Amino acid sequence: VARTEQLQPADWAQAALEAIAERGIGALSVERLASRLGVSKGSFYWHFPDRAALVEAAALYWEETGTAAGQRVMQAIEDPGERLRRLFGEAFAYPRAGQIEAALTAHVNDPVVGPIIRRVTESRLAFTTRAFLELGFERPTARHRALIAYSAYLGMFAVRRADGRALATRRTVNAYLAELLTMLAAPAD
Amino acid sequence: VARTEQLQPADWAQAALEAIAERGIGALSVERLASRLGVSKGSFYWHFPDRAALVEAAALYWEETGTAAGQRVMQAIEDPGERLRRLFGEAFAYPRAGQIEAALTAHVNDPVVGPIIRRVTESRLAFTTRAFLELGFERPTARHRALIAYSAYLGMFAVRRADGRALATRRTVNAYLAELLTMLAAPAD
DNA sequence: ACCTGAACACCGTTCAAGT
DNA sequence: ACCTGAACACCGTTCAAGT
Numbered sequence: 043v044a045r046t047e048q049l050q051p052a053d054w055a056q057a058a059l060e061a062i063a064e065r066g067i068g069a070l071s072v073e074r075l076a077s078r079l080g081v082s083k084g085s086f087y088w089h090f091p092d093r094a095a096l097v098e099a100a101a102l103y104w105e106e107t108g109t110a111a112g113q114r115v116m117q118a119i120e121d122p123g124e125r126l127r128r129l130f131g132e133a134f135a136y137p138r139a140g141q142i143e144a145a146l147t148a149h150v151n152d153p154v155v156g157p158i159i160r161r162v163t164e165s166r167l168a169f170t171t172r173a174f175l176e177l178g179f180e181r182p183t184a185r186h187r188a189l190i191a192y193s194a195y196l197g198m199f200a201v202r203r204a205d206g207r208a209l210a211t212r213r214t215v216n217a218y219l220a221e222l223l224t225m226l227a228a229p230a231d
Numbered sequence: 232v233a234r235t236e237q238l239q240p241a242d243w244a245q246a247a248l249e250a251i252a253e254r255g256i257g258a259l260s261v262e263r264l265a266s267r268l269g270v271s272k273g274s275f276y277w278h279f280p281d282r283a284a285l286v287e288a289a290a291l292y293w294e295e296t297g298t299a300a301g302q303r304v305m306q307a308i309e310d311p312g313e314r315l316r317r318l319f320g321e322a323f324a325y326p327r328a329g330q331i332e333a334a335l336t337a338h339v340n341d342p343v344v345g346p347i348i349r350r351v352t353e354s355r356l357a358f359t360t361r362a363f364l365e366l367g368f369e370r371p372t373a374r375h376r377a378l379i380a381y382s383a384y385l386g387m388f389a390v391r392r393a394d395g396r397a398l399a400t401r402r403t404v405n406a407y408l409a410e411l412l413t414m415l416a417a418p419a420d
Numbered sequence: 421a422c423c424t425g426a427a428c429a430c431c432g433t434t435c436a437a438g439t
Numbered sequence: 440a441c442c443t444g445a446a447c448a449c450c451g452t453t454c455a456a457g458t
Contacts, residue, residue, distance in 0.1 A: 159393050196382075200336060200389065225379075
């Protein structure tokens, strides 16, 4: 982050999210970040009350750029089945997204990160439920299928992180997604 | 942990896993743990080379007591379908298990925790694949369904952590599991 | 063989002092 | 208005000294 002007809170937030993606929230250090941005650590406390506020700013930055913006793009796709395929397929094109997701999700019990995670989750579940409603399912079934879909989505990242061999190639992921979405689009019994 | 005898490494590992479940790996402090166990922090370094070794010991303790022991119990169930239902149902009876799971999984990139997580994941996938083989699926399909099942399993914890409302009641969880397992047991097309 | 207590480095936080 | 530099507390790690 090279800037001739003065540092904005957004600069700190962006650099923090970068650091979080790489080494996790626990390893986020005000001192390291300050020297990386070329200022003293005392300067940080002009912009933020404490380290927690920096984590919050980073998480809010993620909520806006990673989630809200993504949904606006996806909503443009007319066919709900195609929208689901794209939504879940897209997520695997950006491994960095999975890293941030994992780093933040690990801190749901954190009082500042927790509410943001919950907002994003509710928003994604609602978005996915809407797609299943458009596919013709009744509301309870649609919500249900959205839960399964989103669980499988998060779990897929978890499996991949936990075992690099399991979902390594694009072919495996595509087959996985195809089978999952076929199952989920099948009529309710 | 009240003991009249001297502290064993296992005592440290167990107390550490307890602390990790409550506040995460990041908040695990040698100093706090030592004073909780009633010794000075210098004493810790007689049993372990460093803090990382303590985390490793805690994770190994989890691998043995939480995973290996559980599989031995489950393997005793004859019917593979019933075994799967019990396996996934059981996991929700112990919320503490999910907390530890999340705390450890958040550190897959950690050089000492990572290999342990991967071992556990491989073992669980193999265990689940075997159940689907017994149900009559071909090996590739069985492995595939195991991946979906295990993803949905991990994701279910993630969803629950992320949104307490989503999978809160036993009824919702049971319905979720029933629908998921019905889908997964359906013949391949 | 196992533990203590003092020492040092790293980092979060505060604050008086600078521009 | 924004930043520095020194100060202090907390915690990881080392180590000489105790039993």
